[in-house]
Amino acid sequence: MINIFSKYFKKAAALSAGCFFMYSCENSMQEVRNLGIHKPGKEVAENVQSYMSQDGKIKAKLTAPLMYRTQSDTPITEFPKTLKVDFYGDSAKLESKLFAKYGRYMESEGKVLLKDSVVVFNVKGDTMLTNELWWDRNKAIFYTDKYVLIKKPMNQHFEGKDGLTADQSFKSWTLLNSSGITNVPDSSMPAN
Template structure:
């Protein structure tokens, strides 16, 4: 009789334990919804130094304090806290320097959108300032449709509808341009 009561007690205890487990299971609806959402993959990097080469030649060196790489349909790399790029000639001399407070590299398009206080300086000291600038790496071209300002040691030019320049920033064109140009003295007499 003792054995029979012991078995009943064990069965009752097991039943109560299982019932207690099921009764205590409760899911917060918000937690369940969060589990079903797809998480965006983001890679983070700090104190970034990256080198760009084309046809086996080093073309640029990029430095940035923070880099975020988003792994979605449109793969992109974001530099949210400034970026600095030195562009090199074939003889590895710096041709120009670029600075921006914010940059986005569109990996599939091989283009960079630079924003917020964009500055490009070439070896001659020509300085471009604009709020937005595209850099097309395939075409080795800078361009914008936003106002662009170029300053040279003794001249200044403003392009109210943007500009276009080669990657070396040696040849550039301003759209709807105005500015001051220093003209050499002329030996022609003024009537």
């Protein structure tokens, strides 16, 4: 009698365990499909300080409170809460500074898109203001097709209604569809 009970008990236990495992391993078709989808990883960094060098010389220093880096076929680094970049010349002297509320670096292209209250200063005291600016790291230039205002010392200002191109040091720039106001000393005007 004990052998019969033991025999049925073992079969019932095995059947119950098999049903339990079969039921617990069931996946919906959507869950199975999602396993095959590769989601890019996202790295997060706070209080970022990064240096760019070339031939052993520092060229730029970037600081930002927050950075997101997405690993995908085309890696993208975003700075959603402002960024500041100091640009240095060959003698490691500060040449220009850049501020923006948002930045996106497309690594494969070597380009940075800067948006929202973009300001660039140079050592001569020139200030450039725009809402969108591209920085091409490979060519060491800034460019945009958006409105640009450049303020110079002595109350001079110039507008680029269709944008500008400028070198990275912001020492040399060309405005597109430009206008401006400049002060001319009285002594330089010819007398009639």
